[in-house]
Amino acid sequence: MSPSAGGLVVFLLSVQVIQSQDGWRVNYDQTDVCAAKGSRVFMDCDITHPPGIYPSDIKDRFWFTKEKDGEPVDLKTDSEYSDRVRYRCLSKSCYLTITDVRESDSAEYKFRFMTNKPGEKYTVSPGVTLFVTGLQVQVRRSDSTWLELTCHSSCVLSDRAEYVWYKNEKYIKRGSSLLVSSGSTDRYSCYLRGSWDQRSPAVYGPQRPSVSVSPSAEMLEGDSVTLTCSADANPAANYTWYKEDGTSDPRLLSEEPQLVFSSIQSSDSGNYSCTAENQLGRKTSDFISIDVKYGPQRPSVSVSPSAEMLEGDSLTLTCSTDANPAASYTWYKEHEDSPRASGQIFTITDFTAEHSGNYYCEAQNEMGRSNSTLLLITESAVDGTTRIIHITRWPLLVVMLILLLVFCLWTRKKKAVSSTTEPHESREAVEMDLHPEYEDLSDMAAQREDPEEQEDQV
Numbered sequence: 001m002s003p004s005a006g007g008l009v010v011f012l013l014s015v016q017v018i019q020s021q022d023g024w025r026v027n028y029d030q031t032d033v034c035a036a037k038g039s040r041v042f043m044d045c046d047i048t049h050p051p052g053i054y055p056s057d058i059k060d061r062f063w064f065t066k067e068k069d070g071e072p073v074d075l076k077t078d079s080e081y082s083d084r085v086r087y088r089c090l091s092k093s094c095y096l097t098i099t100d101v102r103e104s105d106s107a108e109y110k111f112r113f114m115t116n117k118p119g120e121k122y123t124v125s126p127g128v129t130l131f132v133t134g135l136q137v138q139v140r141r142s143d144s145t146w147l148e149l150t151c152h153s154s155c156v157l158s159d160r161a162e163y164v165w166y167k168n169e170k171y172i173k174r175g176s177s178l179l180v181s182s183g184s185t186d187r188y189s190c191y192l193r194g195s196w197d198q199r200s201p202a203v204y205g206p207q208r209p210s211v212s213v214s215p216s217a218e219m220l221e222g223d224s225v226t227l228t229c230s231a232d233a234n235p236a237a238n239y240t241w242y243k244e245d246g247t248s249d250p251r252l253l254s255e256e257p258q259l260v261f262s263s264i265q266s267s268d269s270g271n272y273s274c275t276a277e278n279q280l281g282r283k284t285s286d287f288i289s290i291d292v293k294y295g296p297q298r299p300s301v302s303v304s305p306s307a308e309m310l311e312g313d314s315l316t317l318t319c320s321t322d323a324n325p326a327a328s329y330t331w332y333k334e335h336e337d338s339p340r341a342s343g344q345i346f347t348i349t350d351f352t353a354e355h356s357g358n359y360y361c362e363a364q365n366e367m368g369r370s371n372s373t374l375l376l377i378t379e380s381a382v383d384g385t386t387r388i389i390h391i392t393r394w395p396l397l398v399v400m401l402i403l404l405l406v407f408c409l410w411t412r413k414k415k416a417v418s419s420t421t422e423p424h425e426s427r428e429a430v431e432m433d434l435h436p437e438y439e440d441l442s443d444m445a446a447q448r449e450d451p452e453e454q455e456d457q458v
Contacts, residue, residue: 023050034155038198055091061113135200151190205281206233221294229274237276295368296323319361327363334358
């Protein structure tokens with residue numbers, strides 16, 4: 001373990017290695033160094049020269065990690081280490097100090113020296129490998145009530161490394177681990193003692209999630225719409241989407257940060273929320289209302305009263321449709337240019353023959369318009385003074401005509417099949433079929449029977 005100025009400490013894996021070349025020997029105090037990000041690192045080596053060579057024969061010496069055009073680049077001239085590198089080279093040793101180490105400083109550092117003899121250059125390889133690590137807090141569930149937080153580094157700093165824990169920026173204890181209650185809303189971080197300016201990122205449960213909608217403009221049926229849930233949390237949160245459907249428990253829709261409607265429909269309108277959850281807690285967003293705009297569906301028309309009416313009665317027609325925004329209604333009579341009425345309800349008072357005809361309603365909003373099917377209103381005479389109003393819906397009338405046509409065709413076909421399967425019918429039967437007037441003659445004969453016989457039969 002090598003101390004550093006300012007109270008910062010770097011922990012080294014202490015292994016002595018001897019590199020030998022042409023009688024020169026270099027002793028590294030360590031081959032692997034694990035350092036906390038932001039700390040100060042020391043590397044050193046001792047040099048033993050061959051017999052007949054003196055320290056004054058060493059002309060130049062430096063440390064490097066890179067080469068340019070086949071030649072090592074002195075760390076002091078490397079812009080990435082500007083003002084962060086110092087050498088302290090004595091007659092038989094050379095120390096390297098790197099301050100404020102960064103993760104990008106992780107590399108193999110080699111020592112290079114040259115003598116006064118022309119062309120005599122030595123690179124001591126392999127060098128010293130530096131691992132720069134940041135501190136992280138790992139979260140593990142201890143049981144249903146408690147969570148265990150552990151201060152962790154990507155390489156082994158030292159068995160003597162000491163950690164300090166803070167909650168909401170205030171010191172609470174020392175140690176490598178900490179127990180906290182599940183669902184805590186506090187922020188926890190750890191420090192490596194001696195490196196007070198360097199600490200782990202804080203861990204904490206999700207804040208209340210926010211929901212964004214894209215596009216943010218008015219949503220029309222058929223549009224592509226994306227809802228995005230986001231929350232500040234560390235570790236990162238997992239997300240779940242719900243839709244309120246009138247029950248006590250909202251319906252689960254998705255377990256992704258985004259809820260995507262590739263072609264949104266009117267049935268997708270409603271209230272949505274998302275939850276963000278990690279090991280330390282769970283939060284739910286406010287509900288966001290999705291209002292999908294769409295044009296009127298085909299309107300339906302109801303009639304009151306629904307039974308047959310007499311001439312002079314009042315007739316009320318009501319038009320209704322599904323639309324967003326709500327539709328406005330207009331009533332028309334077929335073959336007339338001007339509307340008969342506006343509004344959802346159309347009332348005909350004192351119905352007369354002049355009111356007979358086909359009626360329909362039109363529903364319209366800013367998204368579009370749609371017409372109902374025709375409603376046929378007629379009247380017919382029952383006797384000389386009473387006239388009845390009949391109401392027929394055109395789709396029902398068409399269906400009845402089709403059914404009647406099918407029945408007629410089926411009856412004709414059945415008769416044709418019957419005539420081919422009974423070729424030996426009696427001639428009299430055929431004649432009776434061909435001459436229905438015979439039935440009339442039979443009736444006339446029955447009427448002319450003797451009245452006395454009729455009385456006897458009575």
